Amino acid sequence: MAVPVIAGLGTAQPPGAAQDELWEGFFSRHFSGTTRALAARIFANSGVSRRQAAVNPLLEDVSDWPTERRMRRYQVEALPLGKEAVGRALTSAGLAAGDVGLFVVCSCTGYATPGLDILLARDLGMAPDTQRMFVGHMGCYAALPGLGAAADFVTARGRPALLLCAELTSLHIQPAGARMDTQQIVSHALFSDAAVAAVVVPGSAGPDSPGGYALREVTSVTDTSTADHMTWDVTDTGFRMGLSPKVPQVLSTHVRGLVDDLLARHGAGLAEVDGWAVHPGGPRILNVVERELALPPEALAASRATLDEHGNCSSPTVLLILDRLRRAPVPPRRVVMLAFGPGLTLYAALLERRP
Numbered sequence: 001m002a003v004p005v006i007a008g009l010g011t012a013q014p015p016g017a018a019q020d021e022l023w024e025g026f027f028s029r030h031f032s033g034t035t036r037a038l039a040a041r042i043f044a045n046s047g048v049s050r051r052q053a054a055v056n057p058l059l060e061d062v063s064d065w066p067t068e069r070r071m072r073r074y075q076v077e078a079l080p081l082g083k084e085a086v087g088r089a090l091t092s093a094g095l096a097a098g099d100v101g102l103f104v105v106c107s108c109t110g111y112a113t114p115g116l117d118i119l120l121a122r123d124l125g126m127a128p129d130t131q132r133m134f135v136g137h138m139g140c141y142a143a144l145p146g147l148g149a150a151a152d153f154v155t156a157r158g159r160p161a162l163l164l165c166a167e168l169t170s171l172h173i174q175p176a177g178a179r180m181d182t183q184q185i186v187s188h189a190l191f192s193d194a195a196v197a198a199v200v201v202p203g204s205a206g207p208d209s210p211g212g213y214a215l216r217e218v219t220s221v222t223d224t225s226t227a228d229h230m231t232w233d234v235t236d237t238g239f240r241m242g243l244s245p246k247v248p249q250v251l252s253t254h255v256r257g258l259v260d261d262l263l264a265r266h267g268a269g270l271a272e273v274d275g276w277a278v279h280p281g282g283p284r285i286l287n288v289v290e291r292e293l294a295l296p297p298e299a300l301a302a303s304r305a306t307l308d309e310h311g312n313c314s315s316p317t318v319l320l321i322l323d324r325l326r327r328a329p330v331p332p333r334r335v336v337m338l339a340f341g342p343g344l345t346l347y348a349a350l351l352e353r354r355p
Contacts (some may be wrong), residue, residue, distance in 0.1 A: 003155075006199070007095075007199050010086060011195070011197075011316075018050050020049075021166060022057065022290050026057040026058055038185065042189050048190060054081065055168070067236055071111060074110025078118055078168055080193070085197040086162065090197075093212075096274060103126060103162050104134075104163045105133070106143060106164070108138065109167045110322060129316070139315065140315060144347035147349060160202070169187075184241065191314065194313035196323070212354055217348075218349065219261070227343060247281070255293065259293060275333070277336070278337075279312075279338060279340055280307035295337065322337065334351070
């Protein structure tokens with residue numbers, strides 16, 4: 001049976017801006033009254049120093065745009081970003097677009113038909129019999145079920161699969177006159193744009209197996225009693241985030257059991273994990289994971305650095321962290337990936353480095 005191996009990653013990001021610059025040049029005027037002081041504190045404590053935006057509010061204010069106009073712009077901006085990320089991932093894996101048997105696309109920030117999966121398959125020269133899957137509205141954890149679907153295909157069919165996560169959160173700044181509660185300010189302070197692609201290929205237990213990270217398992221737990229804690233609503237002026245301050249509490253209830261059970265099924269424990277790719281939903285999320293798993297501060301250094309340099313890019317973020325880990329002078333041997341989103345859902349994956 002084929003062992004699914006992540007053999008290539010490719011990233012693409014639009015131009016960036018400093019968090020202070022975004023605050024001074026746009027958001028300090030976007031918020032008003034007592035909300036401005038609250039927003040200033042949230043921006044200052046976001047754990048973000050720089051973010052990327054396909055639609056930079058310093059250059060172009062889309063906050064009053066109707067959703068239809070935002071969706072048209074999504075297709076214009078997402079297509080070249082996705083093409084760049086996919087091209088780099090395929091090159092990294094030593095494959096051509098025509099080799100791809102399954103193309104999975106995850107995105108919750110824009111919709112169009114034909115979608116990115118069809119347009120990129122066409123423009124990159126994928127085979128007519130390439131199967132496609134589009135995953136929408138799973139939000140920040142979508143990369144892991146996307147990887148799971150790709151891995152299942154590789155295992156069953158013995159052919160390569162390709163995952164693309166592409167998000168343009170910059171298109172969803174809410175109007176200045178909209179209800180600006182704390183959760184809305186938090187989303188404006190954290191979110192960023194990115195596209196990351198991953199190539200999954202069939203491996204084996206032998207010495208000729210491709211290098212990269214073998215995907216051992218993807219698992220999840222969903223607490224449906226907290227379904228209202230994280231929402232992403234389509235409105236007439238873009239998509240609006242709902243984010244309860246109770247989210248860290250829910251994570252603290254479930255994350256240790258999820259990780260312990262995953263590792264136990266593979267004969268491992270927390271001490272044998274030397275790489276952590278934890279989705280940085282914000283500084284509090286990382287603090288909760290660090291505390292509940294009793295991790296040393298350096299364990300989440302890659303996650304904190306990704307939040308600092310790129311913000312929360314939704315579904316691509318955990319793949320950005322994995323890319324950072326694999327580029328380390330000594331890449332980790334065993335990696336646990338964790339991501340969280342609507343449901344409230346926790347996803348985890350176990351990876352092991354191949355020679």
